[in-house]
Amino acid sequence: DTAVSQTPKYLVTQMGNDKSIKCEQNLGHDTMYWYKQDSKKFLKIMFSYNNKELIINETVPNRFSPKSPDKAHLNLHINSLELGDSAVYFCASSQGASLTDTQYFGPGTRLTVL
Amino acid sequence: GNSVTQMEGPVTLSEEAFLTINCTYTATGYPSLFWYVQYPGEGLQLLLKATKADDKGSNKGFEATYRKETTSFHLEKGSVQVSDSAVYFCALRYTGNTPLVFGKGTRLSVIA
Numbered sequence: 752d753t754a755v756s757q758t759p760k761y762l763v764t765q766m767g768n769d770k771s772i773k774c775e776q777n778l779g780h781d782t783m784y785w786y787k788q789d790s791k792k793f794l795k796i797m798f799s800y801n802n803k804e805l806i807i808n809e810t811v812p813n814r815f816s817p818k819s820p821d822k823a824h825l826n827l828h829i830n831s832l833e834l835g836d837s838a839v840y841f842c843a844s845s846q847g848a849s850l851t852d853t854q855y856f857g858p859g860t861r862l863t864v865l
Numbered sequence: 866g867n868s869v870t871q872m873e874g875p876v877t878l879s880e881e882a883f884l885t886i887n888c889t890y891t892a893t894g895y896p897s898l899f900w901y902v903q904y905p906g907e908g909l910q911l912l913l914k915a916t917k918a919d920d921k922g923s924n925k926g927f928e929a930t931y932r933k934e935t936t937s938f939h940l941e942k943g944s945v946q947v948s949d950s951a952v953y954f955c956a957l958r959y960t961g962n963t964p965l966v967f968g969k970g971t972r973l974s975v976i977a
Contacts, residue, residue, distance in 0.1 A: 794965075
């Protein structure tokens with residue numbers, strides 16, 4: 752049973768295209784996140800949703816738009832892809848948004864923009 | 866601001882060697898501290914955590930103690946195995962409704 756799943760695992764696309772990455776969690780958690788991991792393995796938060804409401808929106812180009820149709824899903828849509836968007840994108844979830852809540856990560860989606 | 870500093874890698878050790886990966890933090894208030902591990906080709910997994918000063922987190926032979934006086938959370942293991950080869954991330958969360966703030970990761974390679 753996969754707790755946090757993402758699709759696709761790999762995504763190769765051309766510059767200028769629009770693409771989506773899907774994330775689902777079956778843990779019953781209220782809070783979900785998107786992180787970006789660059790080529791040097793540095794991880795940075797992009798967005799966080801709590802009960803389908805956006806609670807964290809870091810400095811991310813507005814070409815990136817998260818959508819949470821329900822508490823179990825948080826999708827990431829990216830418009831007009833650029834070379835610099837190439838990275839591994841991780842979805843995560845936690846029971847709540849408190850200080851001690853553990854975040855559980857998905858396997859990642861490796862995006863390559865050509 | 867809130868940040869985490871980890872020792873630069875890569876770290877290469879022989880099997881059964883002692884491991885220490887240093888982690889220090891800067892944060893307002895009293896953060897929770899975490900170590901995550903990323904095995905090749907996989908997502909991050911929580912390795913251990915500590916939520917208040919002097920707490921010790923432990924899992925799979927790894928330990929880390931929350932030291933408020935030195936703002937540190939060093940990861941240790943007495944005897945590493947080849948299967949411990951991975952990237953290790955130290956992270957903090959400084960208040961509710963905030964994301965994890967990660968260090969840059971330390972790659973560990975254990976050779977037989």
